[in-house]
Amino acid sequence: MSTLADLNTGFAGRRGRLFWLALRTSLLTVLTLGLYRFWMKTRLRRFYWSSIRPGGQPLEYVGEPLEKLLGFLIAVVFLAFYIGIVNLILMFLSFAFLQDNFAAYALSFVGLVPVVFYAQYRARRYILARTRWRGIRFGMKPGAWGYAGRAIWHWLVTGISLGLLWPRMTFWLEKYRADRTTYGTVTITQGGGWGMLYPPYLVAYISGLVSAGAFGISIWLERPEFAAILALSLPVMLIGAIHYRVAAFRKLTSTKSAEGIGFAAAPRTGRVFGIYVLGNFLAGLVMTGFMVVLLGLIGAYVGSSGQFDLDLEDLNQLGLPSALIWTVGLILYFSAFILWGVLRHVFLTLPLMRHYAETLAITGVSGLLAVRQTDRDRFAEAEGFAEALDIGAAI
Amino acid sequence: MITIHVTEGAPSFSAYADFLDGESPIVHRVEISVDDSGSDAWLVIALPGKKPVRWAMADLRAVRDQAAKDMIVLARTGNKLARLLVNDPEAVRILSARAPMIKRGPEAPGKGRLFGWAVGAIASVALIILVLVPLMADQLAELLPPAGERALGDSTFEQIRTMLSDNALLPVEVCEEPEGLAALAKMTDRLSPGTELPNDLTVHVLDHDLINAFALPGGQVILFRGLIDAAEAPEEVAAVLAHEIGHVVARDPARIALRTAGSVGVLGLLFGDFAGGAAVLFMTERLIQASYSREAESNADIFALELLDQAGLPPAALATMFERFREVGGEAGGLISHFSSHPALGDRIARAAELTEVSGEPVLTPREWQALRAVCGAGSSTPSDRVRESKNK
Numbered sequence: 202m203s204t205l206a207d208l209n210t211g212f213a214g215r216r217g218r219l220f221w222l223a224l225r226t227s228l229l230t231v232l233t234l235g236l237y238r239f240w241m242k243t244r245l246r247r248f249y250w251s252s253i254r255p256g257g258q259p260l261e262y263v264g265e266p267l268e269k270l271l272g273f274l275i276a277v278v279f280l281a282f283y284i285g286i287v288n289l290i291l292m293f294l295s296f297a298f299l300q301d302n303f304a305a306y307a308l309s310f311v312g313l314v315p316v317v318f319y320a321q322y323r324a325r326r327y328i329l330a331r332t333r334w335r336g337i338r339f340g341m342k343p344g345a346w347g348y349a350g351r352a353i354w355h356w357l358v359t360g361i362s363l364g365l366l367w368p369r370m371t372f373w374l375e376k377y378r379a380d381r382t383t384y385g386t387v388t389i390t391q392g393g394g395w396g397m398l399y400p401p402y403l404v405a406y407i408s409g410l411v412s413a414g415a416f417g418i419s420i421w422l423e424r425p426e427f428a429a430i431l432a433l434s435l436p437v438m439l440i441g442a443i444h445y446r447v448a449a450f451r452k453l454t455s456t457k458s459a460e461g462i463g464f465a466a467a468p469r470t471g472r473v474f475g476i477y478v479l480g481n482f483l484a485g486l487v488m489t490g491f492m493v494v495l496l497g498l499i500g501a502y503v504g505s506s507g508q509f510d511l512d513l514e515d516l517n518q519l520g521l522p523s524a525l526i527w528t529v530g531l532i533l534y535f536s537a538f539i540l541w542g543v544l545r546h547v548f549l550t551l552p553l554m555r556h557y558a559e560t561l562a563i564t565g566v567s568g569l570l571a572v573r574q575t576d577r578d579r580f581a582e583a584e585g586f587a588e589a590l591d592i593g594a595a596i
Numbered sequence: 597m598i599t600i601h602v603t604e605g606a607p608s609f610s611a612y613a614d615f616l617d618g619e620s621p622i623v624h625r626v627e628i629s630v631d632d633s634g635s636d637a638w639l640v641i642a643l644p645g646k647k648p649v650r651w652a653m654a655d656l657r658a659v660r661d662q663a664a665k666d667m668i669v670l671a672r673t674g675n676k677l678a679r680l681l682v683n684d685p686e687a688v689r690i691l692s693a694r695a696p697m698i699k700r701g702p703e704a705p706g707k708g709r710l711f712g713w714a715v716g717a718i719a720s721v722a723l724i725i726l727v728l729v730p731l732m733a734d735q736l737a738e739l740l741p742p743a744g745e746r747a748l749g750d751s752t753f754e755q756i757r758t759m760l761s762d763n764a765l766l767p768v769e770v771c772e773e774p775e776g777l778a779a780l781a782k783m784t785d786r787l788s789p790g791t792e793l794p795n796d797l798t799v800h801v802l803d804h805d806l807i808n809a810f811a812l813p814g815g816q817v818i819l820f821r822g823l824i825d826a827a828e829a830p831e832e833v834a835a836v837l838a839h840e841i842g843h844v845v846a847r848d849p850a851r852i853a854l855r856t857a858g859s860v861g862v863l864g865l866l867f868g869d870f871a872g873g874a875a876v877l878f879m880t881e882r883l884i885q886a887s888y889s890r891e892a893e894s895n896a897d898i899f900a901l902e903l904l905d906q907a908g909l910p911p912a913a914l915a916t917m918f919e920r921f922r923e924v925g926g927e928a929g930g931l932i933s934h935f936s937s938h939p940a941l942g943d944r945i946a947r948a949a950e951l952t953e954v955s956g957e958p959v960l961t962p963r964e965w966q967a968l969r970a971v972c973g974a975g976s977s978t979p980s981d982r983v984r985e986s987k988n989k
Contacts, residue, residue: 219663251664336617
């Protein structure tokens with residue numbers, strides 16, 4: 202059997218098309234009081250998925266808006282009970298015995314932690330189950346509660362070790378998820394070990410320790426001059442954190458395999474950092490320009506009435522109905538809100554995804570010949586819990 | 597590579613495309629053409645070495661929201677898995693023009709269960725907010741020990757001070773001019789009910805323009821400066837105070853605070869980050885506007901009338917104060933909406949006024965009344981006061 206060439210990944214998404222799609226769907230979301238967000242999410246995912254073309258064939262996202270709405274409603278039924286009744290009882294007990302509500306908030310938060318991890322796993326499973334490439338479904342085996350238990354354990358251990366064991370957590374949680382991920386009839390295996398994540402972790406970890414130390418000394422030992430160290434250590438920590446994320450993705454992806462099929466990932470820290478810097482700068486620039494124009498228009502309108510002072514009392518005396526002031530305020534608030542979201546898609550999400558896609562290749566392509574289709578994973582609540590708890594993915 | 601065949605029917609075409617059968621990830625390079633010979637048009641997909649696959653043109657659907665126009669992904673209704681990737685520009689153009697339903701996208705799965713879950717979700721949220729939480733809050737409020745109730749009131753007080761302020765870092769000031777506080781204490785003492793309260797009665801004045809007053813858990817009554825400004829006699833302030841003491845004695849604020857604790861989170865959950873903040877704002881607002889039940893308000897009124905009677909103060913002041921609020925207009929508070937929704941109350945007050953012997957002594961001396969009006973300090977007069985004064989002239 203001849204060896205087939207590696208499949209490189211192309212990226213077809215363009216900013217202009219994404220801009221209009223994101224803008225249209227965001228407007229509809231606001232106009233429908235948030236209901237359209239399930240459609241917005243679906244349509245944006247279709248766009249992004251179809252941008253990514255390993256070997257020239259695009260991924261396809263086949264999730265449906267209505268199943269997301271349904272999943273959200275299911276989650277609301279469960280969570281409304283928890284948040285309404287359980288929080289009320291916690292609040293009562295906390296005030297009755299401790300004269301304080303801190304314990305209630307703390308317990309209520311602790312009670313939600315396993316649900317958050319559960320929801321994260323379920324959301325990932327939903328997204329994979331609705332993703333196809335070359336007509337074959339991805340999937341994820343059940344195991345959300347097992348994931349929640351392990352995630353809590355790893356977070357505890359990482360905390361006790363003052364962050365030293367963070368790479369261990371990254372690796373084992375990723376392995377738990379990856380080893381349950383399927384493409385058609387094949388299951389992915391996460392190879393490698395947690396030791397491989399230490400070299401890229403060092404910069405973030407050391408600068409993190411230095412920052413924490415400098416902060417602690419300046420506060421508790423009342424030596425404010427030590428805070429100056431933060432000016433250097435915090436930016437280093439930020440770059441270190443980005444480097445860790447990029448390198449961890451590279452190493453974890455390159456050590457995944459599925460019955461002969463492998464991956465070669467090569468995203469670069471410098472490029473990702475550059476996208477963050479440039480993307481935020483450009484988004485901020487457009488945002489500022491937009492707000493200047495909008496405020497200028499309002500100023501011109503008020504100015505034409507012979508009043509330059511934008512005081513609420515004065516506006517009242519101008520005889521403008523307060524409904525109008527409210528409307529203008531709401532439009533300003535929501536247009537800023539919408540525009541920022543759209544600009545993030547255009548200047549951050551899309552370039553980042555393009556970089557990760559274009560640096561990804563599939564190796565061992567002949568392994569694909571053995572892959573066959575699997576049944577549809579029908580689970581009712583989609584990503585409803587993640588949606589309700591507001592921990593959904595960015596797209 | 598396009599070949600155009602000219603036949604007696606419509607012009608036909610053929611092109612190459614990628615076919616995915618939905619069974620395995622193998623890409624089949626296929627030749628596609630359109631068969632117009634019968635009454636229906638068919639897209640013919642010629643699989644190498646197999647029988648050609650025929651999709652009716654009327655059944656063709658294009659997957660929507662694609663990133664780029666260079667390729668269309670075709671599906672056939674009834675076949676959820678097979679896909680045809682067409683990136684030949686001429687073929688894309690011809691198929692887009694000739695397949696009637698191509699823009700509609702693949703069909704969505706059934707909507708049957710959605711309706712059931714939607715009704716279930718709304719019913720369960722309504723049940724929790726409107727029935728379970730109030731029911732439990734009422735029971736728990738009775739069981740709350742005095743110290744706990746006090747703490748609940750204190751934390752709510754801080755939230756309200758922050759919420760009413762324009763600046764989150766500078767909560768609304770509590771007014772503390774000593775002479776004014778002494779006058780307030782005298783008024784409170786005269787009104788203090790004979791019954792034993794779990795917590796001592798505390799009255800605060802907040803430096804804010806709202807014409808309103810409310811009670812908090814743990815025996816706290818809050819008057820806004822706007823209310824004292826609007827009143828023309830100390831008896832009117834005393835009447836409002838008596839009404840709020842009625843709520844304190846009945847422990848209404850503890851019920852409302854516990855209900856809010858249960859409901860806010862549920863509302864935030866429903867609206868997501870889209871309006872979660874607004875929901876919290878709305879519920880805190882409700883606490884100030886104190887939308888107690890009709891029964892609770894009536895009981896507080898009856899209590900207030902008795903209290904004023906015992907103290908030898910004119911019950912009619914309650915009605916006068918209400919009339920004044922309505923004249924001034926301004927921000928309608930819970931008290932005002934309560935009065936306006938219960939016009940019968942005026943009659944009750946009038947009857948009570950006829951029966952009551954007003955003792956000679958006023959609740960405050962003119963000097964004390966001036967001190968109370970200046971409890972927030974002389975310099976705290978705000979533009980809205982000036983506007984109001986100019987209107988009154």
